[in-house]
Amino acid sequence: MTEADFLKAYDPAAFPRPSVTVDLVLMTVRGGALCSLLQQRQDHPHKGSWALPGGFVGPDEGLDAAARRVLAQKAGLPEEEAPGGWLEQLYTFGAPDRDPRMRIITVAYFALLPEDVLARAVKTGSGLQLAPLRLAEGEAIDAHLAALGPDGTPLPLAFDHEIILKTAVLRLRGKLDHSPAPFALLPKRFTLRALQDVHEAILGTPLNKPAFRRRLLDKNWLEPTGERESGTSYRPAELYRVRQQEKRSVAVQGGMTL
């Protein structure tokens, strides 16, 4: 056994290497619901089921770079531009049988994008869909998550992508209060009410307005622009923007702004 371990450790080419991919959970909030971009599989295995967009990691490509590349390809985001999104490594899934064709280890990322960006991606690509995610009550990791189709019925999910989606939703919930990530779901200038709507959609529960406002403003992450929203038939709300410094300040391995 020690001999075998020795060989294993010092002659890695002696046994087959796994393929490594990145899979992306591209999320946004639309119509008060947290949604994820899914792509219908055209081939076996899991033909017809819905999968996360992904791609193989190139031989000289970093993991973040691969995630950005897939994001650009699938979501139609030019890599050089700054659409104001968020990208963060989520978790790595590597069960030996997660793909029936061969051994594939996937590094899952999640991205947050403004609604219009993802809506445009859906229209551009084919077999794409922005599916509302419905997570059963309770924060347990073994709770069931459904991605709903246009008719409100759950879509069949390919591979282990339900677990990946569930992990993403729970991670996002956990980070809501401690990370500037959720701002990536809104345009550059937004009202506090819109931000609260985003939080409520992600948590799936209503929040107290004065408390929410206090909490957010006390963090000092936002600054008022002096401008107001327009087009309302009632009192327009102040537009806020994220302080420049907060776009850099990041928690533990906290992801990156796009």
Add this chain to the structure above:
Amino acid sequence: MTEADFLKAYDPAAFPRPSVTVDLVLMTVRGGALCSLLQQRQDHPHKGSWALPGGFVGPDEGLDAAARRVLAQKAGLPEEEAPGGWLEQLYTFGAPDRDPRMRIITVAYFALLPEDVLARAVKTGSGLQLAPLRLAEGEAIDAHLAALGPDGTPLPLAFDHEIILKTAVLRLRGKLDHSPAPFALLPKRFTLRALQDVHEAILGTPLNKPAFRRRLLDKNWLEPTGERESGTSYRPAELYRVRQQEKRSVAVQGGMTL
């Protein structure tokens, strides 16, 4: 470009696959300090520097299984036994140049083990060391982390292992209050004082005793055993144990008990 992408996605064998390893941050608290097991490299590259124990992921081996195997090999833990530790996937590091020999993507795990288990591992193996970790003040990810040798000077760390260690420490700090993981650093029965010492070592700051006690007991994770510690020259403290149910209850992708 679309053609190239197509080939990339559908003919993964057409380009070389990366090697995939697991690296383990094996931590414990000793002498009031958070320590990690490090192994001195016997070969180039980084010969003489100190590295995290790790190993290649086998062709039919899951990531968690690989981490457990390396844990058993390096820390001398029999895989079947239940020493009361904690194992959790940390983050995946895959910069193309992180290893000069070849492309290696590593899935980092961190483990928490009682002090005596790791101390035994250090004595058994060779070139092993349990190094106190000192993190510069401030939670910033770009702060410097040093692993101290026996003479108190920082050890040179191999590859990107400083970043991995830093990530582990920050992750552990963040989970302290929300996860039953820290209990893995103590024996099965322990006093609240010992638990507070562990928390203080990890956070690097003293805590308020009554508040700590209230917080922990209010979580209802612990139950008194009715027994007292022995061998003290003063009033012995009550011994607590973790409720059985809490060993299962786990937060978001929260790791596993050993």
Add this chain to the structure above:
DNA sequence: CTAATAGTGTCTGTAAGACAATATAAC
């Protein structure tokens, strides 16, 4: 003016920090 929402003030309950008082075991 009315309608509708923005934004604020205030009360209350919960939980943490600080500090002190009491309890208990070894000697």
Add this chain to the structure above:
DNA sequence: GTTATATTGTCTTACAGACACTATTAG
């Protein structure tokens, strides 16, 4: 008893939830 620490009680402060009140804009 003394000593050292466990364990509990209490005061104060900070903050979140609840609710109501005031402000502002369109029409």
